[in-house]
Amino acid sequence: RSAVTVPQLHARKQSGEKIVVVTAYDASFALQVDAAGIDVVLVGDSLGNVVQGRTSTLPVTLEHMVYHTSIVARGLKHALLIADLPFMSYADRGRAYDAAMRLCGEAQAQMVKLEGAGWAVDVIAALTERDVPVCAHLGLTPQSVNKFGGYRVQGRDETRAAQLLADAKAVAAAGADLLVLECVPAALAERITREIAIPTIGIGAGPACDGQVLVLYDLLGISPGKRPRFSKDFLAGRDSIAAALSAYAHAVRSGEFPGPEHSY
Numbered sequence: 001r002s003a004v005t006v007p008q009l010h011a012r013k014q015s016g017e018k019i020v021v022v023t024a025y026d027a028s029f030a031l032q033v034d035a036a037g038i039d040v041v042l043v044g045d046s047l048g049n050v051v052q053g054r055t056s057t058l059p060v061t062l063e064h065m066v067y068h069t070s071i072v073a074r075g076l077k078h079a080l081l082i083a084d085l086p087f088m089s090y091a092d093r094g095r096a097y098d099a100a101m102r103l104c105g106e107a108q109a110q111m112v113k114l115e116g117a118g119w120a121v122d123v124i125a126a127l128t129e130r131d132v133p134v135c136a137h138l139g140l141t142p143q144s145v146n147k148f149g150g151y152r153v154q155g156r157d158e159t160r161a162a163q164l165l166a167d168a169k170a171v172a173a174a175g176a177d178l179l180v181l182e183c184v185p186a187a188l189a190e191r192i193t194r195e196i197a198i199p200t201i202g203i204g205a206g207p208a209c210d211g212q213v214l215v216l217y218d219l220l221g222i223s224p225g226k227r228p229r230f231s232k233d234f235l236a237g238r239d240s241i242a243a244a245l246s247a248y249a250h251a252v253r254s255g256e257f258p259g260p261e262h263s264y
């Protein structure tokens, strides 16, 4: 359905052409993002925060994700569509199959994203064995907020950094197609990017990742609360959403974004 394919994203790791990713939650924004030539659209469970006004992603349900993914899909012709598996919807193989059926079958996502390694490695293998493309997500995994006790940079000390690298290798070996790295030191993200064969997509993970992702409303400067260090308001000084999206895509492809001021 879309022009961008999973094998093309894999090839970008070799070509060095950066993968540009942004979140979207409805058809009108999806049209804008698609027209800007962005490669991948993520229907993130960040919709809990930016659409529903919650303080975490945990209350987001599979029904919410199916609804938003299906309406975003209608706006896309070019970009590949990824949908987040919400909290506990992939706690075992059976649930993950059911959730993938809804998101990729009914709602027309082309890849699902899930957080974590450890137990989740088996779930990644289960989905990829059945040819459901998977994006893994490591570092600051917001569905773990109650365990973390807040949102903070992950992998700062040597033991945790070594664990993150091992986790990245494990999710890649299980068949994940992409890996989102959220809020990890730039040097660690660079090392992970060098040592695994699948593309890494960074958010607060420095400039060395194979691609970048931002929450749409952060990029437009309209997210509630304090702007996170890793994001940038691309609408500031521009006169349209289309111009902001094009500027973001250009800044990622040229390597201008993220700069050191957006990294850890």
Ligand code: KIV
Binding pocket: 023, 042, 043, 044, 045, 046, 047, 084, 180, 182, 203, 213, 214, 215
């Ligand atoms: O939900 C989301 O928007 C995400 C991205 C920040 C990677 O998971």
Ligand code: NA
Binding pocket: 044, 045, 046, 057, 084
């Ligand atoms: Na998410």
